[in-house]
Amino acid sequence: MPAPDPIHFDTLSLHAGQRPDPATGARATPIYQSTSFVFKDTAQAASLFNAERPGHVYSRITNPTNAVLEERIAALEGGIGAIATASGQAAMHLAIATVCASGDHIVASRCLYGGSHNLLSYTLPRFGIETTFVDPRRPEQFEAAIRDNTKLFFAETLGNPGLDVLNIPVVADIAHRAGIALLMDSTFTTPYLCRPFEHGADLVFHSATKFLGGHGVAIAGLLVDSGRFDWEASGRYATLTEPYAGFHDMDFCEEQGPAAFIMRARKEGLRDFGACMSPTTAFYILQGIETLSLRMQRHVDNTRKIVAFLSQHEAVDSVTYPELPDHPDHELARTFMPRGCGAVFSFSVRGGRDAGVAFIESLRLFSHLANVGDAKSLVIHPASTTHHRMDDQALAQAGITQGTIRLSIGLEDPQDLILDLNRGLHNASKLQKVSAA
Amino acid sequence: MDLKIDQHNCYIYTGSRPFDAAQPSIAFIHGGGLDHTVWNLLSRYFAHHGYNALAVDLPGHGRSGGALLQSIEAMAQWLLELLDTLSITQTALIGHSMGSLVALHGAGTFSGRVNFVGLLGIAVPMRVSDELLNAAQNNDHSAMDMVNLWGHGYGAQLGGNQAPGMWMTGGGVRLLERGADGVLYNDLNACNAYSQGLEVAAQIQCPAQILLGRQDIMASPRQARKLIQAITDVQTFELHPCGHMLMAEQPNQVLDILIDGLALARRTKMVA
Numbered sequence: 004m005p006a007p008d009p010i011h012f013d014t015l016s017l018h019a020g021q022r023p024d025p026a027t028g029a030r031a032t033p034i035y036q037s038t039s040f041v042f043k044d045t046a047q048a049a050s051l052f053n054a055e056r057p058g059h060v061y062s063r064i065t066n067p068t069n070a071v072l073e074e075r076i077a078a079l080e081g082g083i084g085a086i087a088t089a090s091g092q093a094a095m096h097l098a099i100a101t102v103c104a105s106g107d108h109i110v111a112s113r114c115l116y117g118g119s120h121n122l123l124s125y126t127l128p129r130f131g132i133e134t135t136f137v138d139p140r141r142p143e144q145f146e147a148a149i150r151d152n153t154k155l156f157f158a159e160t161l162g163n164p165g166l167d168v169l170n171i172p173v174v175a176d177i178a179h180r181a182g183i184a185l186l187m188d189s190t191f192t193t194p195y196l197c198r199p200f201e202h203g204a205d206l207v208f209h210s211a212t213k214f215l216g217g218h219g220v221a222i223a224g225l226l227v228d229s230g231r232f233d234w235e236a237s238g239r240y241a242t243l244t245e246p247y248a249g250f251h252d253m254d255f256c257e258e259q260g261p262a263a264f265i266m267r268a269r270k271e272g273l274r275d276f277g278a279c280m281s282p283t284t285a286f287y288i289l290q291g292i293e294t295l296s297l298r299m300q301r302h303v304d305n306t307r308k309i310v311a312f313l314s315q316h317e318a319v320d321s322v323t324y325p326e327l328p329d330h331p332d333h334e335l336a337r338t339f340m341p342r343g344c345g346a347v348f349s350f351s352v353r354g355g356r357d358a359g360v361a362f363i364e365s366l367r368l369f370s371h372l373a374n375v376g377d378a379k380s381l382v383i384h385p386a387s388t389t390h391h392r393m394d395d396q397a398l399a400q401a402g403i404t405q406g407t408i409r410l411s412i413g414l415e416d417p418q419d420l421i422l423d424l425n426r427g428l429h430n431a432s433k434l435q436k437v438s439a440a
Numbered sequence: 441m442d443l444k445i446d447q448h449n450c451y452i453y454t455g456s457r458p459f460d461a462a463q464p465s466i467a468f469i470h471g472g473g474l475d476h477t478v479w480n481l482l483s484r485y486f487a488h489h490g491y492n493a494l495a496v497d498l499p500g501h502g503r504s505g506g507a508l509l510q511s512i513e514a515m516a517q518w519l520l521e522l523l524d525t526l527s528i529t530q531t532a533l534i535g536h537s538m539g540s541l542v543a544l545h546g547a548g549t550f551s552g553r554v555n556f557v558g559l560l561g562i563a564v565p566m567r568v569s570d571e572l573l574n575a576a577q578n579n580d581h582s583a584m585d586m587v588n589l590w591g592h593g594y595g596a597q598l599g600g601n602q603a604p605g606m607w608m609t610g611g612g613v614r615l616l617e618r619g620a621d622g623v624l625y626n627d628l629n630a631c632n633a634y635s636q637g638l639e640v641a642a643q644i645q646c647p648a649q650i651l652l653g654r655q656d657i658m659a660s661p662r663q664a665r666k667l668i669q670a671i672t673d674v675q676t677f678e679l680h681p682c683g684h685m686l687m688a689e690q691p692n693q694v695l696d697i698l699i700d701g702l703a704l705a706r707r708t709k710m711v712a
Contacts, residue, residue: 007589055485065604073605260477
């Protein structure tokens with residue numbers, strides 16, 4: 004018998020987690036817009052509550068539509084299971100809350116999405132969880148920051164907004180030698196461009212609002228467990244290795260094996276914090292994932308054309324994109340993201356903040372808003388919006404200047420996008436010339 | 441629960457309930473390269489419904505120490521020692537794949553100690569391909585991939601897990617990866633070499649249930665026909681859609697069948 008061939012990515016994008024609906028034969032995943040599910044009898048009800056049988060009880064904890072999405076992203080990432088959450092922020096919080104408590108510590112890349120930075124810098128300390136921020140390009144800083152109470156390393160596959168490419172295996176190795184799990188935000192890359200578990204990451208989350216959905220109509224998050232981290236051998240994770248009075252004294256490592264983390268996250272974090280995804284949102288995200296490969300490739304193809312255009316434009320100071328040879332992580336990007344480095348990047352327009360404002364306000368096709376990963380092209384000025392809470396020093400450390408513009412390249416005809424950008428740059432240049440005069 | 445058998449630590453998952461000598465017992469025996477966690481739902485159910493659920497980690501597997509046991513016969517003998525250590529005079533045996541051969545051998549050779557046997561994903565003989573054995577002997581990851589993909593029906597490879605949000609084949613391969621080098625080869629070899637299946641089947645005195653996956657290509661229903669004929673008191677169930685990983689692919693169906701089988705066995709014993 005020949006060795007079996009696993010089902011491939013594009014097929015999983017369409018089918019993973021779903022079989023035609025047994026009740027109706029529906030081919031598309033139905034939206035099970037129901038808060039709760041009828042028990043067959045009292046015995047089955049008791050068994051569901053006591054984790055003796057699988058099944059659905061209440062949509063805050065599980066829902067059939069969400070379950071399809073959860074399986075699908077777990078399959079695409081190469082994980083063992085996933086949890087759909089109300090947002091990417093909720094997914095990040097769920098990951099942290101599952102293993103951290105007051106008195107614990109995180110080592111994080113300092114080049115993060117502003118929302119993640121807020122959570123780690125300002126909100127979690129109020130709950131007794133501290134974070135040390137380090138340069139993602141210097142893995143030794145992760146190691147130096149480890150404390151006895153460190154529970155997680157955290158970084159993005161592509162840092163925000165400088166597109167720092169994390170050397171995942173090196174950082175994962177440092178984490179694992181210390182018995183610490185590596186959590187990664189893979190929003191910018193999606194599993195089509197990078198599968199962090201293959202390089203050593205232990206947990207991945209997405210803001211599914213972005214490329215996974217692709218349509219910009221739903222706020223959503225996904226947390227995925229590789230099932231590979233040995234929580235028990237680490238000795239750092241009491242929430243997973245000791246009986247939990249809040250759920251039948253379950254010792255999750257003992258009972259769930261590789262699924263200890265994701266089961267605890269669902270049985271506790273999703274249950275108690277309640278940041279669940281609505282089934283309708285899960286349906287929207289599933290529609291997006293069905294075309295993930297096609298869209299991501301088009302996003303990347305368009306981005307390459309835009310990057311080439313901007314790189315030679317006289318009104319542009321610099322372009323930051325890892326596929327450019329002068330990007331400090333060019334080689335890492337070739338290794339970890341051979342299909343492309345995504346569709347979000349930044350550039351600096353000559354003339355600083357005022358030129359940047361003139362540029363943005365001249366655009367007609369690009370939408371000025373706080374999002375990325377839409378099918379439509381987007382633009383924003385990070386220093387005054389997503390990263391406005393950071394002081395100049397923190398901004399500089401994150402690679403942001405007052406003239407930095409972030410673009411998220413969509414699926415439009417690239418020639419139309421270039422015309423729009425050219426118009427904006429022309430107006431920015433005019434402003435600069437007036438100032439000079 | 442941790443015990444000492446032959447001076448080595450033996451781990452038994454008991455469904456989060458203490459062992460109670462006054463209760464009837466069920467020993468659950470996992471398949472090749474796996475551990476007690478494959479029984480987490482079933483063992484938890486029976487532990488909370490009047491049984492001692494004893495989901496063992498065989499020596500060298502999961503949390504149990506000791507050297508790997510190289511034959512099905514040795515595994516059954518170890519199981520008997522475990523029953524002796526716990527002073528269990530009567531038990532049900534439920535095994536999956538390699539564990540089903542251990543349960544079969546135990547039910548036939550110490551038949552006076554066994555009041556019910558559940559055989560999941562069994563084939564007699566349980567031949568293993570040379571390609572798989574060779575890959576396992578070399579501790580090549582492809583061996584785990586073969587077991588994992590052949591082990592799940594095509595439907596399960598696409599998902600639709602009854603356990604919400606869990607990706608079956610992902611979980612399957614991670615569990616296999618947890619085994620030390622040599623574990624999978626040892627177990628596959630033991631399955632391949634076991635030749636007493638039909639002989640011991642004829643000696644079984646208790647009620648038996650055989651649960652098979654219709655899409656199982658590792659232990660196809662066809663390969664269990666002679667076994668079914670050899671057991672005196674047997675019920676056979678062919679689950680669909682289902683491959684070799686019955687407890688993961690059809691957890692509710694498997695549980696319902698075993699609940700009925702164990703209840704019937706207890707009633708039969710009471711009448712007798």
